[in-house]
Amino acid sequence: MEKLQLRDLIVPGAKDDDYISDVAQTKRALELWTMEPGFQVAFLAAPEEALAAHGLSIDAQSLRILVCKEEAEEYRNFLPEELPQTAGRYRGFIREKFRQRERMVRSDCVPSQPAFRAWRTRQLNRCWAELGRKNGAMIHAPLMFELNLGCSVGCPFCGIAAGKLQTVCRYDEENRTLWRGILSYMKEFMGSAAGSGTCYYATEPLDNPDYEKFVRDYFEILGMVPQITTAVSMRNPARTKALLEELHRMEPAIHRFSVLSLDILHRIHRYFTPEELLYVELLPQFPEAPFCRFSNTGRAHEMGEGQADYDGDTISCISGFVVNLAERSVRLQTPCAASAAHPTGEYFVARERFSDLEDFKRVVAQITETFLKAELPKDKPVRLRPGIEYGMTEEGISFCSRKRYQLKFSGSDDIHPDIYQRVLTAIQTGGSPREIAVALLEEDISPAYTFFILQKFELAGLFLEEYE
C-alpha cells in the first residue's frame, strides 16, 4: 500500500482544509467516544449513522482502528503513514503532539541558569522513580504565573486543592509595570525557558478579566504563547473563542478545556466546530463520561471515601517557580507522589512574599542561593533517597522502585563494575563525598572515579536534597 503523506499541523500557516477537517472530525468522534454516554454502543451497532447523527462524515473503519481493541491490535505495529488515511492523519497529529512535548521537556523548558538547570534535571529524574510512567507526560515547566489568588470554579476533584477566589490582579499601570519587569527579569535569569510555562496554575485563567492583556505582554517579552487550560470555556464563549483565535495567531499551540459536565460538553460541541477545536484538548471531568478519571490527589482524594492509599499520583507538572501576582508571592516547588504529608502531590521547597520588582529579584536570588545547588556539596553527608531499592549486578548496580522504574549503572573498561559497587557501599556509611573519597582511596580507588560516580547518582535524583 502506498504510504500516506502526513503533514504537521501545529505550525504557522497549516492550511489544507480537507486534511484539517479530517483530523478535527476524528478528534470530535473520539471526544464522543470518551465522553458521551451511549455513543460507543450506537457506533458499534451502526457506525455511519452514529457519526452522521453528530454531523461527522469521517471513515468509520479508521475510527474503529483508533478505538476498538480488535482493529487496534491488527494495526498495532503500523506507522501512521501505513494506516488508512483518516486513522493515519489522526495518529500523525498525535505523534506531532508527542514530539512537541518531548521538545518542551528536553529543550524549551531547560533553564540556562546552571544551578536551576541542574536542580530541575534532578527533580525530573527523581520523578521517574517516584511517579513511574506518568512522569513521561510531565514537562517540568520552570516558571508559571498565577494572575489571581484562588479559583472561582471550586471543582470538587481539584487535584491541587485550589482555595476560593480571593482576589485578581488587575492590569493597571502599577501592575503592568511590575509584570513587564518580572517577565524581563525572569528571561534574563533563566533564558528563553521563561516562556515555556503558563499564566495559570492553581487558578482559573479566565477569572481574570485582564488575562488577554497580561498574555500580550508575555508574548511580546518572552516570545512564546502561554498554554491555557480553562474550566469555564462556556462562561463567556465569545471571549473564549476570541482568545483562542488571538493565541493561535501569535503561535499555534495546544490548549485545553476541562469539561465539567455532560451539559457543558454539549454546549461546547454546539458552539465550536470541530475545526475550531482542533488545537484544544477536551478533558473529561464528569462521572458519566466513559473515560473520566480523577487523579487521586488533593480534593479528589478526599472525595473518594475509602481511598486510603494515594497511589503516588500528582497533577503538578512544574519543577520551578510559581509567581503569584495577585498575592505578590513566589514559591519554588516540584511534583512528588501524593501522600498524607504532600496531599496535592506537590513538594513546596520555598515560599516568599515580595513587595515590588527589586524585592522580587531579591527573593528569586535568595531562593536560588539557598535551595538550588549546581553541584553535589563535597562536605555534606550523602543520603540515598528512601523508596528506591538497589542491588549489585554483574555489570554494576541496578536501582528500582515500586513504580516499575529501573536504572542501571554499568561498569566499563575505564571504571570496573566493582568500583560502582564499592562507592554504593561506602555511601551507606553516611559520610560526605570528601569522606567517602578518602575512605575509598585507602582501597586504591581514585577520588576522580568516586566523585564521577557520586555525581552520576546525584544527577539521577538518587540523593535527598539538603532541604529534604
Ligand code: SF4
Ligand atoms: S481544577 Fe482548576 S478550575 Fe477546578 S478548582 Fe482546581 S484550579 Fe480551579
